Structure formats: structure tokens, C-alpha cells
Amino acid sequence: MPAPTIRCPICGKEVAFDDPNMPFCSDRCRLLDLGNWAAEKYVISAPARSNELEERDDTPEPPEGRSR
Ligand SMILES: [Zn+2]
Incomplete structure (x- = not known):
């Protein structure tokens, strides 16, 4: 070996x-x-934040239109 x-x-x-x-x-x-x-760190840190924000914004509103 x-x-x-x-x-x-x-x-x-x-x-x-x-x-x-x-x-x-x-x-x-x-x-x-x-x-x-x-470079990766730099690339990740920028979009990751906006992604998190978008996800958070999306979470409270479920796609079900079941309020009626
Ligand atoms: Zn090498």
C-alpha cells in the first residue's frame, strides 16, 4: 500500500x-x-440576506385562499 x-x-x-x-x-x-x-463567502452573504427576507415575507401568507 x-x-x-x-x-x-x-x-x-x-x-x-x-x-x-x-x-x-x-x-x-x-x-x-x-x-x-x-469569493464564495462574498457571493453567499449578499443574496442570502435578501432570500431570508423574502422567505420570511412569504411565510405568514399561505397560498390557500381559505379565509372565506
Ligand atoms: Zn492542487
Whole structure:
């Protein structure tokens, strides 16, 4: 059996457990992941709020027209 490795989440390359860049295969992939993470966080935080507000606004009014 080969030495235990993990997959780089960026490029899928196998990375040794004692690699200093773990879990990334290289410093480049680590920076890329940081960038992705920051971008995702930024993208999520903006629409998530308006989504929550919309959902809250929608909840008190059920689609059933059963008030009569
Ligand atoms: Zn990589």
C-alpha cells in the first residue's frame, strides 16, 4: 500500500500527509482555495440576506385562499 494521501481540493492531485501545503498540493492551490472561499463567502452573504427576507415575507401568507 502506498503512503496515505489526500486529494487536493483544487486540482484533485494526490498530496502526501506530511506535505507542508496540506491539504493542497502546492502553495498555488492553497492560494486559489483561499480566493475561492473568499469569493464564495462574498457571493453567499449578499443574496442570502435578501432570500431570508423574502422567505420570511412569504411565510405568514399561505397560498390557500381559505379565509372565506
Ligand atoms: Zn492542487
